[in-house]
Amino acid sequence: MLRKTRLALAILFFAPITLLFLDFTGTVHAWFGWMAKIQFLPAVLALNVGLIALLVILTIVFGRVYCSIICPLGVFQDVISWLNGRRKKKKYRFSYSPAKPWLRYGILALFIIALTTGAGSFAALLAPYSSYGRIAGNLFAPIYRWGNNLIAHIAERVGSYAFYETDVWMKSLPTFIIAVVTFVVLAILAWRNGRTYCNTVCPVGTVLGFLSRFSLLRPVLDSEKCRHCSLCSRRCKAACIDYRNHSIDYSRCVACMDCIDTCKHDALHLQWRWKTRNKTEATSGHTDTSRRSFLTATAILATTATLKAQQKKVDGGLAVIEDKKIPVRATPIEPPGSWSARDFARHCTACQLCVSACPNNVLRPSSDPARLMQPEMSYERGYCRPECTRCSEVCPAGAIRPITVADKSSTRIGHAVWVRKNCIPLTDGAECGNCARHCPSGAILMVPHDSGNPESVRIPVINAGRCIGCGACENLCPARPFSAIYVEGHTMHSIM
Template identity: 30%
Template sequence: MARARARFPWRWRRALVQLGALAVFLWLARPAAPHAPAEAGWAFRLDPLAPLSALLGWTWSWWLLPAVAVLALALLAGRWFCGWLCPLGTCLDGCAAAGAPLRRRLPPAGAAIARVRWLRGSLFAALLAAALLGLPLLGVLDPLALVARALNSLDPWLRAGADHGSLWVADQVPAAAGASEPLYRWLSDHVLIQRDAVPALALLSLALFAGALLAELVARRAWCRLLCPLGALLGLAARRAPVRRTPDTTCGSCTLCATACPAGALTAGGKLDPAACIQCQGCQDACPRGLPRPARAAGPPAGEPEVSRRGFLAACAGGSAAALAAGGGEPPEDCLRPPGVADEGAFRRACVRCGLCIGACPTGGLQPLALEAGAGALFTPALVPRRGGCEENCTRCGEVCPTGAIPRLSAGQKPAHPLGLAVVDRERCIPFAQKESCLVCEEFCPVPEKAIRIVGRHGPGKPRVIADRCTGCGLCEQHCPVEGVSAIRVLRRGHASAGDD
């Protein structure tokens, strides 16, 4: 019995949900969130890679339960998250719609993609094995983190665009300024970032995001099918999901649904691979009889799994070898972790590399690391005091962290968790080297009883750091008026060159 086609096609329903979810995601991840922006991490609480990272770092937050629910949904009924909620998936679908004419002119790559569909699962296995052996890089390819980091990198340009644009409007069309200025003010206070410095690794962040978009021009959802670790995890869960597309093969000679499937879920021979299906329901739209629908399946899935047992073992071995080759990597003396981070190894494993802390840091001091502290610290946050210190009463990084990698400290707890220790360079410090008064470091020291004392009776007073009061906040380093490298620098505590002053 043929059913009538849905009057409101699935692709429209899905587009509405996707755009809504993307809007919520972007709103939550906006950098100008007010004082208690704990909600910034909410989107990542749906990301099953977040609890996985937390578990790898031996931490846990009950706030991650929604992500466990997403995983459970995949175990039960497949990858609805990927098709309907994932912000990167939505960007990719948008890119696919916009780039359709271009893609049609390129040679079809579907078959080639299908041949290398083992890549995603193998990469995931390798990343997992490497993470267990001290090279945690799962988050680098986390699709939500990919979007959040790209947004972080665009923030300063959005700010500059709004600044220049509003001036231009006010200048060219003075009559419009009555409307454009209040809009600018609202954006400035509630949406845009407050600073204009471009974060570190912005180009890499944007390149990863752009790469995923470009791959979309080669084949639909190429990123999701070949690289996405979240797709691999949810696919693994969905492989034996009892509820899946029924019928789980194409019918006879008609392959309209297989052609329409953006995820290549109907593999060679028209058999369904539930791990590939993203539940977009496009097959329902494509089927002249509207046949395929999610339903309780009778037996095991018809299609072949993406990774063979041998391939899986090889990937694990490869990941382990990479981790052993990369080594632990002792962080350099100026690598200052966010307040409260005690165990470097656990921090690296638990950090999902979402960059929310970096966007939320009001001074712009938190920056993603490149390879300064080894490959395993890629995109993890560290304080660069010259860009911005750690404000005394600010606890935003811990509030937004979705995995608990940065602990939630109260402002009162922060002094007990120093980030490092300030050290004066007497060769550069103005009162020492130029015999002129300065004392900006003392002025900015937020410790009420001052961790920097001005001492010396002869000539201008000179700064002296009192080690057991210094919280390593780096506000002194940020504001030091010496050109270039600051004359007062915060170094990791316990490091050989720290603690002599």
């Protein structure tokens, strides 16, 4: 019964959280967005004191139920471990092993150092929620979207507008590779030994494990009833039941209740611990911002050949459109609501939730070693549309804070820069003005390029004071592969 309750709750959390990373329509977030926000590390980074207190109390009362129910990476490992357990003779494949405190606390220390020194990307490698986000966003989401596209294709055939196609593209190769590696390593560990990651690597697991030593409710092995059959130890995916000594390492027990259902001698029960040594303490820091790089990565950008416009002789056909290339930006662009690069880097857990949620193909994980996997913006596939505040709604860690459409439209996250040598009126002699026509803040004016001749072809001039950096101009500029107008980010956002 206890086990089934745990299972049911785990599914109730796991499925919606996974959906958060898969959904691109924005509907799931309205209902389940809070599930990302109750994740431990994002809550810590968002300085959500109330929530942290709640999670601490939860752990002190029930043990590490967080790891069994709320943490999507924990449940993900359970699924893999369960798959292996379905094979013959594999159900009772675990065995007790002593704790490895030096490894656990060593990694926790490293993790805290990484967070405090601003190496958020390294922290993201270890953090459970970030890891799951990476896997779901990079590996599961494309499959989900392809599935959707198939349905959309069918919907189109039957004339329904219920489904529409969505782009599937490689947002960042390094992040994708890290996601694959994370997936493979975790899958192997879980397949063989259950919760190895949670009890040796996971910094959140270590912190909660420290608290759960003192949990009020925990399984207790009754030495009088125990017949030393070892079934409970062999069933324990956390490897924390020492049946010989009738002891359980509660710092590693994830309160899965498997053992209680397994015992045939009624020797295992969930019991209150009456000798309470209450200890309230939250952990884990957050500070400072200096950036250090420790990983190198390469970005590979695909390019395609192009055909220039020719004199029109025959009818029909479509001109080949060359893909846009990403310009070199001196300062990366971060989404409205992140307010400053420093603040952003300090809070971002690189969970990829915003990247998955961005409907305009603007956000992608950075390939810059210093900000690896943290999101940044670029406008070669779309631009930050005025009506959209999706990323600010989904961010669980307070890196992108909620912003209204009205505030967004007056928040300057960057400014446009004109590149004379690419500008179509000058290169092709054609009147253009597509940037000015689409500028939502009216920051671009078209003026004759020859100041002495009012009839001369007109070029854009940018009123940087009115530019909000949304990238409409850059995205819709007809010059390819490099736009004649592009956006430079601001390290500190400002309100007009």
